[in-house]
Amino acid sequence: MHDSRSDADVGDASPYFFLSYAATPAPGHVPAERPLPDKNVAEFYADLSAEVTRMSGTRARMPVGYVEAPGRDRAQTDRALSRCHSFVPLVSRRYFTDTDCGRQWYGFTHRSPAGALLPVLWTPVPTTARPVVVDLELPVPQPPATATEVDPQTLELYAQDGLYGLRQDTDHAAAYAQCVRRIAQCVVQAARRGRGPGWAAREPAPTAELPDAFAISPLHPLGIAVLAPDIDHLPPGRSDVKYGRGPRDWQPFSDTLGTSLAERTAGLARNLGFAPTVCTFEQAEPVLLGRTQPTGPWVLILDPWVLHDPRAAERLAAFDALDLPWVTVLTPLADDPQTREHQGELAARLRAVLPRRLARGRAIQRAAVAGIENIEAFNSRFMELADSAAQRYLSRAPLASQPRSSSPHTEQQGDQEAQS
Structure with a gap:
């Protein structure tokens, strides 16, 4: 079921989600400019956006998500990061070595009010290669929402190969779709819980001036x-x-x-x-x-x-x-x-x-x-x-970089949770 109210107010000022990814520089690209998302990242962004739109019933004209790309200045990125309801990092080995990703992670996890941190396992990453505490199981919505169904085999394939691996395996297209729906459900839930006076009025911090959350990697x-x-x-x-x-x-x-x-x-x-x-x-x-x-x-x-x-x-x-x-x-x-x-x-x-x-x-x-x-x-x-x-x-263990959840009283307020 959808909220009886329009979700248009979550649109441009407050994106449902901010997609954070480690760019792969293309030959001849301008170093000062963020490269375009590669084909798989761009298609996942489109798939997630479509599923979020379907689940939320939004009629907003602006995109429900934000992904950094050439043509978008730093001010746009800063504003989207400060106002998004959820942060969706595509986690890979490269992600933890990317300075921009580290700054985005820091900016989101240290802002107030908080949003939902929804890491997506893009490609397998050993525990010791993660400089921050992060749970890489497929995200699950918070109670009282009932999680969209995901087959046990899909969860196993996701943990083994990541979402990128599922995209490449044409024999498991349904598994990829199940994962996208689950992530979208968590995104929509975060947006509905995050509404409140002044959400879109927060002053964005310059991302380029933030510390890299991954710069120090203790054993x-x-x-x-x-x-x-x-x-x-x-x-x-x-x-x-x-x-x-x-x-x-x-x-x-x-x-x-x-x-x-x-x-x-x-x-x-x-x-x-x-x-x-x-x-x-x-x-x-x-x-x-x-x-x-x-x-x-x-x-x-x-x-x-x-x-x-x-x-x-x-x-x-x-x-x-x-x-x-x-x-x-x-x-x-x-x-x-x-x-x-x-x-x-x-x-x-x-x-x-x-x-x-x-x-x-x-x-x-x-x-x-x-x-x-x-x-x-x-x-x-x-x-x-x-x-x-x-x-x-x-x-x-409690995630050190996970924003504190709201109190039970706060969580009972607001809209009905996202369901598929």
């Missing part, structure tokens, strides 16, 4: 906890060849050249753009058992031989009972003959204490818990699952 924290015996606390009959003075000295794989797995993992994490902190399970226990709030994602590296210790098994079972998607578990299987001989027994102990982790999540997550047999497989799974844990952590 993302990552906790690495190790749960393994030390040389003085081995299970009865267990060979000591893989162990050292503490859990962090554990070396399950023979080809690590005398370097502990914890140390190698920390180096790999730094190469991925994380700032790792390595500790024992005991040191990380307040976080891993839910007694304190995490400040970042975690990876738990587990030696199944430690499960011969009833106390260790009990604490790990308590960890498994919690819903902590921002913690990923990797279980390296040492490459010594004794471990191979007892692999069935060790697997049974894992099933007893980690039933939740072995039954839920993606196949790669379950396989990482069940056992990793060599350093190459460990490296590969760590790289993917550490980033996945980081994404899970960011999706549960």
Whole structure:
């Protein structure tokens, strides 16, 4: 249903949305001039504008959105950014290196009154390549609106390939259309909630004078906890060849050249753009058992031989009972003959204490818990699952750059929410 009132007042003075994109300079373009949006960006802008127009029922003569392009001076862009009801950045690796995009992001997220930040995943971006906290799942409208339907497969393809990938895949044209409708619904909702006296009268800030929100890119924290015996606390009959003075000295794989797995993992994490902190399970226990709030994602590296210790098994079972998607578990299987001989027994102990982790999540997550047999497989799974844990952590954490939402009382006021 549409609002009984005309949406024309959201037109020129207050665009429904501001589309922010990283321009790809064309050969021979004038450096001082913003290049035209490429074909895919321009077509997405047109598709989103059409869907917003349809959903809102607007009769405004001016475009419902704004996209920077040659022929539009900086004053127009500044005015649109200061008055738009939602900010739709097309997120890609290039986006976070574009100074203009960084200034636009800063200008929108630091203005008052706020609007809706609706990031769109254009192409896949690793968590560690994002200098700001941003959730890249497909936007969802706020209650009480019922979100337009999007198939589970579409959500998976969107997360895997981004909206640009969906546009290129002619076999999934319906998936692309579903995503556009969902984004449009969020845009229309933001416009209807944002109406109020003085909205279009705000004084625009010169975008060119704003700081670049992406200029400083701190490393993302990552906790690495190790749960393994030390040389003085081995299970009865267990060979000591893989162990050292503490859990962090554990070396399950023979080809690590005398370097502990914890140390190698920390180096790999730094190469991925994380700032790792390595500790024992005991040191990380307040976080891993839910007694304190995490400040970042975690990876738990587990030696199944430690499960011969009833106390260790009990604490790990308590960890498994919690819903902590921002913690990923990797279980390296040492490459010594004794471990191979007892692999069935060790697997049974894992099933007893980690039933939740072995039954839920993606196949790669379950396989990482069940056992990793060599350093190459460990490296590969760590790289993917550490980033996945980081994404899970960011999706549960408050977005630092997300404008504060209105109070419940304010949100109940105004027009009926956008529905398709």
